[in-house]
Amino acid sequence: MVNHNLDGAVEKVIANSEFTLHENLVAGLRQLVIDGVLASGQRIPEAELCQRFGVSRTPLREALKVLGAQGLMQLRPNRGAIVTPLDPGDILPIFEVKGALERLIGLSAAERANDMDIDAMSALHLELGAALQKGDIRQYTELNYAFHKRLSQIPRNAHLRQSYDDLQQRIWRYRFLVNESFSRVADSFAEHEQIMIALRARTPLDLAARLESHNARTCEAMTDAARGAAQDPRFGAIA
Amino acid sequence: MVNHNLDGAVEKVIANSEFTLHENLVAGLRQLVIDGVLASGQRIPEAELCQRFGVSRTPLREALKVLGAQGLMQLRPNRGAIVTPLDPGDILPIFEVKGALERLIGLSAAERANDMDIDAMSALHLELGAALQKGDIRQYTELNYAFHKRLSQIPRNAHLRQSYDDLQQRIWRYRFLVNESFSRVADSFAEHEQIMIALRARTPLDLAARLESHNARTCEAMTDAARGAAQDPRFGAIA
DNA sequence: GCGTCGAAAAATGAATACAATCTTGCCTTG
DNA sequence: CAAGGCAAGATTGTATTCATTTTTCGACGC
Structure with a gap:
């Protein structure tokens, strides 16, 4: 057995x-x-x-x-x-939808964020930096998940949060694809830096744009990784 | 019993x-x-x-x-x-998310629509016009649902289609709120006209903008109606 | 008369029992 | 030896049963 x-x-x-x-x-x-x-x-x-x-x-x-x-x-x-078998062809569609929701999250979060929200995001951002310093990519990935999840709660729109979380969970299954690309993680953190700036400045369009851009780059990185790892056993034996 | x-x-x-x-x-x-x-x-x-x-x-x-x-x-x-009890306070959040997805649908549909897609949409649009002529608001509402659902299929993104359909079903429970406002239905049809023009022209930004605007106006109409009908028994006895 | 307690009834939550379908492996047969 | 088929076992689908909780309703006391 x-x-x-x-x-x-x-x-x-x-x-x-x-x-x-x-x-x-x-x-x-x-x-x-x-x-x-x-x-x-x-x-x-x-x-x-x-x-x-x-x-x-x-x-x-x-x-x-x-x-x-x-x-x-x-x-x-x-x-x-x-x-449900993982399908590299699902990565792009999921990110497309996730990007659309993140744009809304950005627009809305910039307007509705209170000090507690920004403190919480700042704390997560600091932890992300620490994980990057340590080179602990696994922890970085988990904190990254928490970072975006926390951000999605700022608009206080239960439907938005749930829809977004659904997508995040779907893409989370593919996270092994980025677990080893250190350079992407560094870039990702730099993008988060910009996101935090826009959030603190409470500039909706800027925050939305930075989130969309961050989303697109992450998608690109994952798609690339998927191309290289098409034979990875984790993509499912039976299919 | x-x-x-x-x-x-x-x-x-x-x-x-x-x-x-x-x-x-x-x-x-x-x-x-x-x-x-x-x-x-x-x-x-x-x-x-x-x-x-x-x-x-x-x-x-x-x-x-x-x-x-x-x-x-x-x-x-x-x-x-x-x-789950209907909650007038849910209308705006649902429309916010729906708007974000419709924007993506517009951007993507303008690029990926083929002739069959546009024919199908045109046919539905014609039926919508006929229902409006007849003053059959119930049928108009159902065709309107089908119109947007069909549109959401054009991008051929299963995740987008499913997320959007989820939201459409949630908001569909509130449809009784617009069942009687004839003027809104006429306006809605005019907006659809513009949507069809942008779709046929395959202009992503224009189509997205018109869909977002249509979404916002529908939301406004429903919110107004909800204010007037807060005591409607359909909003749920037990709560 | 009103509120409280308690037992009976009803409804839900979970396990077991039964039925139907699929899988496996062996045997037959060409 | 390969292909097909049949029977036994395993697995899934549904019904039934049992246990627990909630609800109902009447009796009792204040």
């Missing part, structure tokens, strides 16, 4: 009783997919997951349906679910 | 064997919510829906979880699900 390395993290998630079992299952499974523990294209064996999570098939399947509806898994009738 | 008027339409949906039972249930339930058959804030009685759809609670609950994750229903632990 295949070892999925599910031990540890998951059980903790499930034990979190602040949320319902269903919510924990959805979050836990999503994490497994996004973190790549369940590989792209991999078959999802219900029985095994049930054992791991310590629940029966009923709640597990409810969670699978939710992830299926969100596009993270493909539910094939009578043939089980598979983790 | 309350009569939910579920007869008819639903059973047909379920009988559609091209899709799985689960898919039909999700689509059927969503339709009930979007069409207002299950009113805003209304409690969802599992047992009754099971009878109506002729299925057991297991697949029905799977569908409810999906709709809950999509924000159409609120799943309250141990207390059943309710249809």
Whole structure:
């Protein structure tokens, strides 16, 4: 049998009783997919997951349906679910939409940001700088995610935040593509510098433009990396 | 007991064997919510829906979880699900995001539209004109939905199409707000005229600008209508 | 009369049981 | 030896059952 390395993290998630079992299952499974523990294209064996999570098939399947509806898994009738395979061709479309939303985030955030927002962003920006100094690209990537997520909350538009987060999670699965390109990370940080300046200045058009530009460059870097890594096993065996 | 008027339409949906039972249930339930058959804030009685759809609670609950994750229903632990109440305060945020996506749709559609796309849009535009002539505002509203949906497909970006469709469905629940304002419908058609011109001319910036403007005006009209109809029972009893 | 407590009824959450479908492996057959 | 088919096992889909929680409603006390 295949070892999925599910031990540890998951059980903790499930034990979190602040949320319902269903919510924990959805979050836990999503994490497994996004973190790549369940590989792209991999078959999802219900029985095994049930054992791991310590629940029966009923709640597990409810969670699978939710992830299926969100596009993270493909539910094939009578043939089980598979983790939606990563597709290099998806990178550009996702970034296109993400860029459109980031433009709105920029326009809106520049107008609605309060001091707490800017402090929080500044703190994240500092941490990003520290991660860059240390050359810890993995941590930089995670902080980068948090940076943009926090920014998306400034407009205080729940629909915007959710739509944006959806896209961020989709692209997050491809993050291994940039994990090693140090030069891009340095450029990225320089762009963040400009973003912070525009945010502090509260200039909507400028902030929006810088975000769009940052988005486009990140997209370019990922697309390039995908070209080079088309044979990467993480792009999914079964497809 | 309350009569939910579920007869008819639903059973047909379920009988559609091209899709799985689960898919039909999700689509059927969503339709009930979007069409207002299950009113805003209304409690969802599992047992009754099971009878109506002729299925057991297991697949029905799977569908409810999906709709809950999509924000159409609120799943309250141990207390059943309710249809997410309509909130006039949601109109503006939804339109903001929708506007950002329509801008992208415009930019992209102007570049990627082929003759078939433009023919299809022209046909819908003609139908819209006919509905306006007849004064059939209900039909106009439905065709308007189809018009924008078809437009969103022109960029051939699945992520864009899906994100946009999500938002369109959310706002569609508020459509009763414009069902009676004839003057707005006439204005709307005039704006569509300009949109078609820009689409045929394939001028990205112009098309994007006209779509954004159209979106903003529609938002304004709905917001106004919401102010006047704050007491409308459709805004949800329970809340 | 009003509020509170408590038991019965109803509804939800999860596990188990059953049915239908697919997969696997072996056997047959050309 | 290859191809097809059939039966056994495994897996998925749905129904049913059991456990837990909430709601209802009537009795009781203030």
